[in-house]
Amino acid sequence: MKDYLEELVKTHQNLHLHVVYSKPKKPDIKGTDYHHSGHIDITLLRLTLLLKPYQFYVCGPKRMMETLVPDLSAWGVPDSNIHYETFGPASLTKPEKQRPSSLEAETTSSELTVAFSNSGKTYQWNSSAASLLDFAEENGISIDSGCRAGSCGSCQTTIKSGEVEYVQSPDIEPEPGTCLLCVSVPKTHLTLLA
Numbered sequence: 001m002k003d004y005l006e007e008l009v010k011t012h013q014n015l016h017l018h019v020v021y022s023k024p025k026k027p028d029i030k031g032t033d034y035h036h037s038g039h040i041d042i043t044l045l046r047l048t049l050l051l052k053p054y055q056f057y058v059c060g061p062k063r064m065m066e067t068l069v070p071d072l073s074a075w076g077v078p079d080s081n082i083h084y085e086t087f088g089p090a091s092l093t094k095p096e097k098q099r100p101s102s103l104e105a106e107t108t109s110s111e112l113t114v115a116f117s118n119s120g121k122t123y124q125w126n127s128s129a130a131s132l133l134d135f136a137e138e139n140g141i142s143i144d145s146g147c148r149a150g151s152c153g154s155c156q157t158t159i160k161s162g163e164v165e166y167v168q169s170p171d172i173e174p175e176p177g178t179c180l181l182c183v184s185v186p187k188t189h190l191t192l193l194a
Contacts, residue, residue: 042071058084085147115191116141133181150183157181162190
């Protein structure tokens with residue numbers, strides 16, 4: 001992969017590659033095999049990037065994600081410019097999302113029910129849950145997930161009945177008759193194939 005990226009750098013003048021080794025080995029040569037040692041963190045980004053409106057695509061282990069994603073926000077990067085997914089299931093919790101005001105329509109959220117047909121369980125919707133994924137997990141329903149940001153599709157679930165509303169526009173378009181649980185909340189009574 002490194003060789004491929006180095007070839008891309010040669011043919012694209014706006015592409016810059018910074019290779020970071022967390023623990024360089026004795027035969028590794030700084031400047032040839034890698035550029036920085038340690039871990040990717042906000043300090044390294046500040047040293048290597050001018051503050052411009054970048055789009056950040058971050059993927060890595062839980063510890064890195066739990067520090068780097070909030071640090072990017074603290075550095076002034078808009079949340080809409082920070083995209084991420086994590087290694088392993090449900091590794092990173094997205095900051096609390098604001099719910100759209102249109103949810104205060106005919107049925108108040110406290111009256112809504114969410115049924116999980118595979119488990120045979122039905123619960124009254126908790127309006128303090130940031131998403132259907134969080135709500136499912138709070139109630140012991142296991143759902144595959146990855147990015148928790150509407151980017152990877154891991155939590156795509158079939159809607160048997162009802163409608164959802166997105167609290168954040170997903171990066172991918174869910175298949176018809178499905179929703180991305182990590183960025184949606186119920187709009188009506190809901191039955192999910194989960």
